[in-house]
Amino acid sequence: MTWLRHWTSSAGRRSARRPAGQPLPLSLPRPDGTGWPQEAGGPSFEASTYYELGSRRAYEPVAHDLAGRLVTGLLPHLRTGATPEDEPYLHKVFLTAARIGAGLGIVEHEATSSALGELDRNIAGALDQARRGLPAMREDWARTATWFLLAGHYLARQEPAAYDGVLAALVAQVQREDGL
Numbered sequence: 001m002t003w004l005r006h007w008t009s010s011a012g013r014r015s016a017r018r019p020a021g022q023p024l025p026l027s028l029p030r031p032d033g034t035g036w037p038q039e040a041g042g043p044s045f046e047a048s049t050y051y052e053l054g055s056r057r058a059y060e061p062v063a064h065d066l067a068g069r070l071v072t073g074l075l076p077h078l079r080t081g082a083t084p085e086d087e088p089y090l091h092k093v094f095l096t097a098a099r100i101g102a103g104l105g106i107v108e109h110e111a112t113s114s115a116l117g118e119l120d121r122n123i124a125g126a127l128d129q130a131r132r133g134l135p136a137m138r139e140d141w142a143r144t145a146t147w148f149l150l151a152g153h154y155l156a157r158q159e160p161a162a163y164d165g166v167l168a169a170l171v172a173q174v175q176r177e178d179g180l
Helices: 002-008 045-057 061-077 087-111 121-132 139-156 160-176
Strands: none
Touching (some): 061 087, 061 160, 087 139, 121 139, 139 160
16 A cells, blocks of 8 residues: 555656646638648647547537637638538538537637637647547548638637627638638
8 A cells, every 4th residue: 555655645646747838829720721730739638638628618509609600601701612412511510620629719718828819739739639530521621621620719719809800800811712
């Protein structure tokens, strides 16, 4: 029993916790795929935990509302090249990606010390894990789903009064890039 006492005491406990590091800049995601956090935290226990928490928070009404606003406001401006048979599937994938992103944004706002314009490295790792969890699809659709994931996160990290401005900025980006 002394080994257990030693392991759980502060003298015997080994810390697997790494220094948090500097947060990353939080930038408006770009439809061309740039703007993905370049120095994401990578796979870690913390990133996996945040991913799980964000996935759960994606079912809350606020995440549904934010994702709905994103997809409803932006999908008409995107040229996905989808056939009428594929459109319902893509709508669902994009909506789900935006909800997961919003859930991660909510978790980051509540559980980390990231300021408004910052991205926690472990949340970046959770976003990367969510991106890797997207279903297999055409490259351009996968890029768009990733963009909705990041846009959902970005929108959830803003103050509610800024939502309309962020949506307008995202629409302007899509229009500048000619609908992807």
